[in-house]
Every structure is written in C-alpha cells, then in structure tokens.
Amino acid sequence: MRTARTLALCxxxxxxxxxxxxxxxxxxxxxxxxxxxxxxxxxxxxxxxVKALMEGELAxxxxxxxxxxxxxxxxxxxxxxxxDMAQVIQGRGAEQKSCKDKISLYLKGAIGIRxxxxxxxxxxxxxxxxxxxxIVDPVVSMAGATSTLASVLLKGPGAxxxxxxxxxxxxxxxxRVGLVAVLDTESFKITNNIEAGKTPVRLxxxxxxxxxxxxxxxxxxxxxxxxxxDAQTDxxxxxxxxxxxxxxxxxxxxxxxxxxxxxNAGTVTVxxxxxxxxxxxxxxxxxxxxxxxxxxxRALYVSDGKDGRVSVIADDKLEVGTRIALEAGIGPMRxxxxxxxxxxxxxxxxxxQVxxxxxHERVQDIEISGEPFQLTYSKSFAYVRAMxxxxxxMINLSSLGKGKQAMxxxxxxxxxxxxxxxxxxxxxxxxxxxxxxxxxxxxPADGTTYYYMEGMNAPSSNYRVxxxxxxxxxxxxxxxxxxxPGVYSGRVRIPAAGTYDVAFMLxxxxxxxxxxxxxxxNPTIAKQFDPLKIEYQTTQRNYxxxxxxxxxxxxxxxxxxxxxxxxADLRAMYFLAPGRQRTEVAxxxxxxxxxEARVKLEQAGGWYVYLGVPSMKIGYQQLPYFSxxxxxxxxxxKR
Numbered sequence: 329m330r331t332a333r334t335l336a337l338c339x340x341x342x343x344x345x346x347x348x349x350x351x352x353x354x355x356x357x358x359x360x361x362x363x364x365x366x367x368x369x370x371x372x373x374x375x376x377x378v379k380a381l382m383e384g385e386l387a388x389x390x391x392x393x394x395x396x397x398x399x400x401x402x403x404x405x406x407x408x409x410x411x412d413m414a415q416v417i418q419g420r421g422a423e424q425k426s427c428k429d430k431i432s433l434y435l436k437g438a439i440g441i442r443x444x445x446x447x448x449x450x451x452x453x454x455x456x457x458x459x460x461x462x463i464v465d466p467v468v469s470m471a472g473a474t475s476t477l478a479s480v481l482l483k484g485p486g487a488x489x490x491x492x493x494x495x496x497x498x499x500x501x502x503x504r505v506g507l508v509a510v511l512d513t514e515s516f517k518i519t520n521n522i523e524a525g526k527t528p529v530r531l532x533x534x535x536x537x538x539x540x541x542x543x544x545x546x547x548x549x550x551x552x553x554x555x556x557x558d559a560q561t562d563x564x565x566x567x568x569x570x571x572x573x574x575x576x577x578x579x580x581x582x583x584x585x586x587x588x589x590x591x592n593a594g595t596v597t598v599x600x601x602x603x604x605x606x607x608x609x610x611x612x613x614x615x616x617x618x619x620x621x622x623x624x625x626r627a628l629y630v631s632d633g634k635d636g637r638v639s640v641i642a643d644d645k646l647e648v649g650t651r652i653a654l655e656a657g658i659g660p661m662r663x664x665x666x667x668x669x670x671x672x673x674x675x676x677x678x679x680x681q682v683x684x685x686x687x688h689e690r691v692q693d694i695e696i697s698g699e700p701f702q703l704t705y706s707k708s709f710a711y712v713r714a715m716x717x718x719x720x721x722m723i724n725l726s727s728l729g730k731g732k733q734a735m736x737x738x739x740x741x742x743x744x745x746x747x748x749x750x751x752x753x754x755x756x757x758x759x760x761x762x763x764x765x766x767x768x769x770x771x772p773a774d775g776t777t778y779y780y781m782e783g784m785n786a787p788s789s790n791y792r793v794x795x796x797x798x799x800x801x802x803x804x805x806x807x808x809x810x811x812x813p814g815v816y817s818g819r820v821r822i823p824a825a826g827t828y829d830v831a832f833m834l835x836x837x838x839x840x841x842x843x844x845x846x847x848x849x850n851p852t853i854a855k856q857f858d859p860l861k862i863e864y865q866t867t868q869r870n871y872x873x874x875x876x877x878x879x880x881x882x883x884x885x886x887x888x889x890x891x892x893x894x895x896a897d898l899r900a901m902y903f904l905a906p907g908r909q910r911t912e913v914a915x916x917x918x919x920x921x922x923x924e925a926r927v928k929l930e931q932a933g934g935w936y937v938y939l940g941v942p943s944m945k946i947g948y949q950q951l952p953y954f955s956x957x958x959x960x961x962x963x964x965x966k967r
Contacts, residue, residue: 358844364837367396370830372845375819381847383825389447390817391808391832401814408833409808409818411445411845413826428840431831443831447818450761450805451477451513452768452791453498454777454798455486455753461500462798463516464777464791476934478516479903482509488754489802490531490540492559496821498804499540501528508542510562513804514821520562525555529754532577533559534586534601541586543575553597554588556604566604570597578619578628580643587628587641589616596630598646608646612639617659624667625685631661631672638672640688650688654681662703664710669728671710675699680712682728691730696721698745704758708782711758711767715747720758720769720780739786744773755800770801777801825849859944861886862952865922873958877927879937881954884921891921895941900925901948902937915939929958 361368368391375386389409393402410431452464465477484502491498491513498511501524508528510520530543540559544567546552553570554577557563571590578587579601586599589612596616598608613632616639620629627649628641636656639648657676663685664671670683673696680700682692698717703710710723724735746752749772757770765782775797778787808818830843863882871877879900883892895917902925903910909930915923927937935956938948 361832361839361841361843362396363839363841365396366402366834366837366839367394367399368392368832368834368839368841369394370832370843372830381822381845383822383847383850384852385850386819386821388817388819389808389830390811390815392815393834394814401812403810403813405810405816405834405836407808407816408831409447410443410831411447411820411828412443412831413824413828428842431833431840444823444828445820446806447808447820448806450803450807452759452777453511453513453802453804454770455489455500455755455800455802456796457485457751457772457799458796459483459485459502460796461486461511462796463804479936480511480516480518482518483507483521486753486755486800487529488531489800490533491802491804492533492537492540496819498802499531499533501531501542503527503529503545508540508557514823522557522562523564524557525553525564525567526551528555530575530577532579534579534583535581536583538583539565539601541577541588543577543588545574548572549593552590554586554599568597568599568604568606570599570606571595571609576617576619578621580621580628581623581626585643587619587621589619589630591615591617596628596641610641610647612641612648613637618661618672620661620663620670622663622667622670622685627685629661629663629670629683629685631658633657633659638670638683652683652688652690654690660701660703662705664725664728665705665707666725671703671723673700673703673712675701675715678714680710680723682734684730689730692728692732692734694723694734694736696736699747701752702757704756704760706760706765706767706782708765711760711769713746713757713769715752716745718742718745718771718773722782739780739784741769741778741780741787742771742774742776744771746771746773749773749797749799751799753799756802757800759801759803761803761805768801768803770798772797772799822847859886859946860884860892860941860951861889862939864952864954866954869956871929871956871958873929873932873960875929875958877929877935877956879925879927879954879956880918880922881925881939882920882922893917893921895923897943898923898939898941900927900937900939902927902935904931904933904935927956929956932958932960 359370371390372387375388378385381387454462459482461480462476463478484505486500487503489500498513500509508522508524509518512519524542525544526546528542529545532541540557542555549572552572553568555567556565558565570588571593573590573592576589588597594614595609596612597606600607612630614634615632616630617633618631626643630639636654638652640650642649658672658674661672672681678697680694680696684691696712698714700712701715702713712721718740719738720741721738727735759768767780769778776790776792778790780787808816811817825847828845830845832841861884865880898915901912915925917923937954939951940946940948
C-alpha cells in the first residue's frame with residue numbers, strides 16, 4: 329500500500345543514496361541550514377513543564393522552512409523527519425550506520441530497522457472480532473505484504489474507540505468486562521484498564537480533551553447513563569444516570585455542555601460539564617437514535633427512528649425549537665466537516681437525506697441501495713457503507729445543497745456484503761488517513777482491510793489479518809503538520825536519554841541533513857526501565873512453514889550489563905498474529921546468560937515471540953519481543 333505521503337517519501341530513496349549535497353554557505357549555527365536556496369531552522373523544545381528535553385517527556389519538533397533570499401515561508405512541503413540514537417540503528421545492536429545511510433533504510437521499509445521516532449507515518453489500527461487489536465504499518469512490508477507491526481491483546485472484545493488529543497492514546501470500550509482499555513499509540517501497549525461501569529459501549533472525548541465520556545447501557549435505569557473519566561489521570565470521576573436504553577453522546581463546541589441520548593426513555597439529557605450534574609431531560613420523541621452537533625448553528629440535532637423526524641435543540645434555550653419531518657426508519661446522522669449540512673441515513677428507504685442547518689430544510693434525498701448504516705467523512709467525500717452491499721458509496725460534498733444534483737460514485741470493497749458477517753462493530757468500518765485522500769475500509773464479512781485512494785476506480789491493495797476478523801478501523805497519525813506558514817511540527821515522546829540524530833529530508837529542492845538533539849535522563853522514571861536487558865542474537869527472520877525456529881537471546885542486568893544466569897523459569901510465549909495458536913515454552917540456558925527458545929511455525933504468517941519470568945513477576949508485555957515470518961514453499965519460490 330502506498331499513499332500520497334508515502335509515495336513522496338519513497339521518491340527520496342534514490343536521493344538518500346547520493347553523496348551529501350554541499351551547503352550553499354557554511355553552517356555557523358548547528359540548528360540552522362542554508363542549502364539550495366532554502367533555509368531550514370530546527371528546534372526541539374519541551375511540550376510539558378520540564379525545562380529541557382528529557383526522556384519520557386513530550387517534545388515539539390519543529391522545522392521552519394523559508395526562502396533563503398526573501399525569507400518568505402515555503403508552504404505545502406512534505407518534509408521527512410526521523411529521530412534515532414546517534415550512529416545506532418535500533419534493533420541491530422552495535423552495527424553502526426551514518427545518518428544518511430539510516431534514512432535510506434527507513435524509506436525502504438525493512439523489517440527490524442525502524443527509527444525510534446518516525447515523524448512521517450501513520451498506522452492503521454484494526455479492532456478484531458476476538459479480544460485483540462492489530463496495528464498495521466503501511467510502509468514496512470513482509471514478503472510483499474503490508475506488515476502487522478504489533479498485536480495487542482484485550483481483556484474482552486472491543487465495541488467502540490476514540491483517540492485522545494494528538495492521538496497519543498486510544499481508548500477502547502469492552503462491554504463484556506466493564507472496562508475501557510488505554511492503548512499507548514507510541515509503544516502500542518495497553519497501559520491501563522479503567523473501570524467504566526456496567527456495559528460500557530459508546531465513547532466520546534469532549535472537544536477540549538478534559539473528560540472521556542462512556543455510555544453505559546445498563547439493564548436498569550439506575551445503571552444506565554454515562555461514566556465520566558478524567559483524560560489526564562485515566563481515573564473515573566463520576567457516574568450520571570440519564571435514562572434507559574443505548575446512549576449516544578455529543579458536546580457543545582465550547583465543551584460546557586454534554587448531551588446524552590436515552591433510546592428507550594425517548595429523551596436527551598443535558599449535563600453541565602463544570603459541575604458534572606444533569607440539568608435537564610428533554611423529550612425528543614419515541615426513539616432518539618443519533619446525535620450530531622453543529623458549531624455553525626450552535627445547536628444539537630437528534631434523529632428519531634420511529635417518529636421519522638430530526639429535533640433541533642439550541643445551545644442557549646435547551647429545548648426543542650424545530651422538528652424537521654423526514655420518514656420513519658432514519659438513524660445514523662453526522663454533520664459535514666464544514667458544518668453546513670446534516671446527513672441522515674435511512675436504511676429502510678435506502679436513502680441519505682440532507683438537511684441544510686442554516687434553514688433547517690430538507691434539501692436532498694440521495695439514493696444508496698442496500699440499507700446504508702454507517703457514514704464517514706473525508707475532506708471531499710461522504711463515505712457510506714450499506715449493510716447488504718459490498719460497494720462503498722462516495723457522495724461528493726461539493727454537490728450538496730438545495731437545487732443541486734448530488735454526485736455519487738462507488739467502489740467495491742470485497743465480494744461479500746458486511747451484513748453477511750457474524751457481527752458488526754459500533755465503531756466505524758471506514759477510516760481516512762489525515763490529509764492523504766487515502767481511505768481504509770474494513771469488510772467484516774471477508775476479514776480484509778481495503779486501501780482506497782480517492783480518484784481511483786477500485787482499492788489499490790488489501791490486507792488480511794490471518795486468524796481473526798477485523799470489525800472496525802481507525803488511523804493513528806504520526807505525521808508532521810504545517811502549524812503556521814512554513815513551520816512543520818510534530819509532538820513526540822522522547823524514548824530514552826542520549827544524543828539523537830534528527831534526520832531531515834526535503835524532496836524539492838533536494839535536501840538531506842542531520843541535526844542533533846540531546847535528551848537528559850529523567851530521574852522520575854529511573855525505576856521504569858525494562859527489568860531485564862534482552863539482546864536477540866538470532867538474525868534470521870524468514871522461515872519455511874513447518875520449521876522450528878531457534879531464537880537465541882542474551883539476558884543481562886539493564887544497569888550493569890552483567891549476564892543474568894540461572895533463570896530457570898524464563899519462558900517464551902509465541903503466537904501467530906494477531907493472537908492465534910498461543911503457545912508457551914520453556915527456554916534453555918546455553919551459557920553466560922544466553923538462552924534459547926524453540927518456536928514451531930505451523931502456519932504461514934507473522935509470528936511474535938514474547939518473554940516472561942514469573943519468579944520475578946515479569947509479564948509477557950514487559951520485555952522486548954521478537955518477530956519473524958513463516959512462508960510456504962510456493963511463496964518462497966516466487967521471491
């Protein structure tokens with residue numbers, strides 16, 4: 329899979345292989361470069377309360393790109409940037425590479441050779457039908473197929489998810505176990521499981537990021553409402569009973585009010601965020617199914633499936649002011665990115681009905697066959713999934729409005745309709761890569777994720793998580809943004825103390841340069857290092873199906889480097905991504921802190937090996953893992 333940003337970066341591979349280009353003027357400031365008529369100014373500053381770059385803390389990495397002659401900002405560039413420990417390629421031990429050499433390897437997407445921080449990429453996250461989440465790297469390939477970067481095990485099947493500000497955490501609701509998992513999107517590890525009341529389903533983060541709201545679909549009125557979680561501490565703050573039935577959640581633009589629908593009660597509860605108290609219960613109809621807030625209209629829109637109408641509640645009056653008549657059967661509803669229209673799906677009538685929020689007038693009915701049930705926006709299109717059609721419909725947003733003819737095109741995402749799957753998720757089955765015009769579509773019926781680029785007639789590629797069925801998809805965006813004219817910035821968490829190469833690359837004009845940054849040790853996290861240092865000595869990554877891989881590793885003290893011998897219960901747990909065929913085996917000590925684990929590769933696919941030491945209370949998620957690939961003889965013959 330290649331996106332617009334990926335293609336631009338990959339076009340730089342040839343440039344990375346060239347000798348370093350001479351500077352137009354001698355660099356007297358190590359954070360400033362003048363080359364090929366362009367000035368690049370680099371800075372990395374703490375984003376939190378600390379005064380210097382420090383391991384474990386957030387930092388804003390910024391590049392100001394201007395015309396060297398005029399000083400005018402250069403806009404619309406796609407710079408590449410990576411952070412890695414100086415002169416060391418992560419995962420390759422003591423092998424030394426120059427900064428320029430490392431850039432070339434990063435761009436090629438080689439397994440096991442990744443920078444500590446990549447400021448160009450995004451990751452695709454798949455919610456599977458089992459209790460797992462798969463993270464897909466769209467750049468790194470394994471035998472020509474997009475790679476599963478990591479597989480994360482949950483305590484129960486996921487239902488919904490929402491990303492925190494700057495997408496550093498992904499919250500995942502797990503109704504069966506009454507928890508919300510917190511997935512760190514830098515390490516792709518579960519960092520917390522938050523008690524979230526009975527049957528937590530829908531998740532929503534208020535616009536200012538202060539609170540995470542969880543809809544509790546409790547069996548009785550006393551347990552049916554919302555749990556409010558402090559997004560800074562990841563701790564529950566309160567539970568508010570709102571009424572019976574499933575709950576959808578929306579917020580005013582200023583985060584002062586939260587709105588919670590109560591499907592069986594026929595009401596919407598208004599909650600004052602400052603006091604976390606319910607201030608009003610508004611009767612909206614028989615069956616409120618969806619909420620959508622319009623910042624332009626400063627009003628909440630409520631679709632009622634049985635009554636077939638949309639109720640409008642103004643922020644200032646907190647009462648139903650207008651009722652827009654549609655037809656029975658309406659359900660999901662979302663406001664367009666520009667805030668001008670509300671699109672309402674009607675699965676019973678195979679329609680998308682369009683409301684102008686300025687006039688509260690129904691201005692268009694768009695035919696979408698197959699019972700449309702989900703709606704997702706990119707900058708230019710509304711993507712509509714239908715329960716009984718394998719096609720994804722695209723409504724051109726520029727064609728919405730009274731008197732206009734809506735422009736609709738579609739593409740096929742698999743051979744089966746989503747409705748033929750055993751179950752579908754509440755979370756979206758379509759996700760858009762920010763600023764890319766690239767769309768990921770999950771088809772739960774065939775267990776495949778399809779990659780579509782706007783303007784194409786069909787998906788460009790697809791990816792399958794063997795052994796599991798994805799039900800929903802989202803994107804974790806790691807790329808830099810143009811935060812002001814000519815200034816490109818990304819927020820990162822510094823992974824370790826030391827000296828960093830900060831590699832910078834520009835395609836036009838061609839510039840390749842490495843700046844430097846120094847991160848101090850953080851005394852507050854000194855006890856958070858890996859309890860053991862693991863150095864995998866096995867270099868082979870590709871095996872034939874049926875072979876037994878012998879994974880050799882050295883274990884030492886992380887502080888002193890002294891070999892740890894006599895770990896009688898050092899065990900290995902291995903599985904086929906995303907979580908099948910989990911097997912635990914004992915390791916064998918072969919001398920001087922070196923151990924071996926024998927991993928039998930019974931099926932084709934990506935395998936992961938994790939380590940644990942029960943006597944030291946070291947679980948399988950606490951130590952570095954090892955990944956490898958098993959291929960069939962036919963696949964190997966085609967290479």
